[in-house]
Amino acid sequence: MTGCGKSAELGGEVNEVKDKVAELEQKMKAETTRQTELVAFGNRLARKERGLVAQSEGLKAELDRIKGEWAKLEREQSRHDFQVLRYTDWQRAIDTAKYDREVAIEDAIDLRYKWAQEIKRANELKMKLASYAACCDTEHCIEAFVEKRIREYLKMPRLERCRVVVEQMKKVKPEDAASLEQDLDEFFKTRNLLCHEPGAVDKTDHPSFHQRCLS
Template sequence: MYERLRAGKRQLGKRRSGDRFHLSPALQVVFAHRYRAARNAHKDVDYQRLSETDNFKSFKGHAEEFRAKEPELKVLPKKALAEQREIDAGKPMKNIEALEEEQEEQHSLTISMLKESYEVEIGKLQSELNEVKAKYDALKEGMTGCGKSAELGGEVNEVTDKVAELGQKMKAETTRQTELVGFGNRLARKERGLVAQSEGLKAELERIKGEWVKLEREQSRRDFQVLRYTDWQRAIDTAKYDREVAIEDAIDLRYKWLLDEMLAEANNTVDAVINFNVSDDVLVERISGRRVHSASGRSYHVKFAPPKVAGKDDMTGEPSSKQFRLRRGRCVTSTG
């Protein structure tokens, strides 16, 4: 009993002097895993590279328009393939504005080269036409009906038709080059829209990841609070139990001290203790039924040792009184 009392006091002292709260090793491992997962989430994933690669690989539009164009349009897929290889190799992709400027420069260069070649051809045809016209004008001075028109008229018409046809070809080629540049610009705008959409998706992904981290943090805080409340409640219950045990041990110790004092005053010792296993009802019945003659000290019991006359002493006939009576749940000596 004394060892138990000392152990209870020792535990109370530890709780008062020690830390208020400690994380358990299991909870520390859980928090460490969650922190590591939040820190390393999507660490080795290049979303920009994946989105651009998917855009280039999955782009299949304008197939009919590609088929209808001239072989010069094959330059665009080759460029896209070269840029894709540069992206896969880790080189930075060219800016969209720079690509548009490069396409416009190539278009201007192609138009100028076509104009130069057409001007050379037109110059040759014009000189040939001038020679034919000079011959025709020289023959005009001849006599009527000598066959001037039959001799040179067909050649003049042929040269004139060649000049007109060459002008139409030049106009058609210029129109085709303009359409080609417009088609390239449309492709660039579509690609720019895809890049903007990819940026929006990446921003949305980052926002979702941020919300997920917030939810994980809130869940961790809630688990921590629940565990702390559980530990506090357990500590309170343990303290209540220790208090009750300490009170019981103190009462037992008080009775022992009283017994030791009584034995010391009587100069006596206790060799053995007899334990009567009697119920409380029997004890109350025996104590409440006891009667005592105060002058002589003779005792009677109304049930087990009754007097000859109820309430009277057998020898003197004087009235007897109760030795004990109940007061506030306790048995005390009676005064009358």
């Protein structure tokens, strides 16, 4: 092979090597670009991961806050339920007290009525006892009056004693003798009924009888 031929062959090899070097450079450049892009992508992923972690921590904090609020609401609800229960108990106690008060008022009214009836009954009994006392007092007055004038007055019937009283009235104050005689007749009629007639004490006009005895 001549020198020119070898030179041409070498030139071809050199060009081939250059082409391979250029191709390798292109590949290295492409790989460098890819590596740069991968690094950039990795950085973006890292930033996103950090963002997600931060967001996750934020969400966790928010969740904890919500849990705290929920626990607070549950405590408030528990206190509310307790207050409602206390209100119900107090309302029941108030209703019971109102009922007891109404019953007490009704009992008081009933007791006042019964007390008034007892007072009325006691007054009626006093009036009846006063009538019997008036009988005794009047007869005693008649006896005392007659005793001063007639020695044997104890042997005289009651009506006879009354006649003595009337006769004395005719001498002292004749205008009142008839009225006195009528009062004495009515007195003894009522007195006999009270002493001997069952149930007469409930039918007697006690105020009138007392007035007659006093007159």
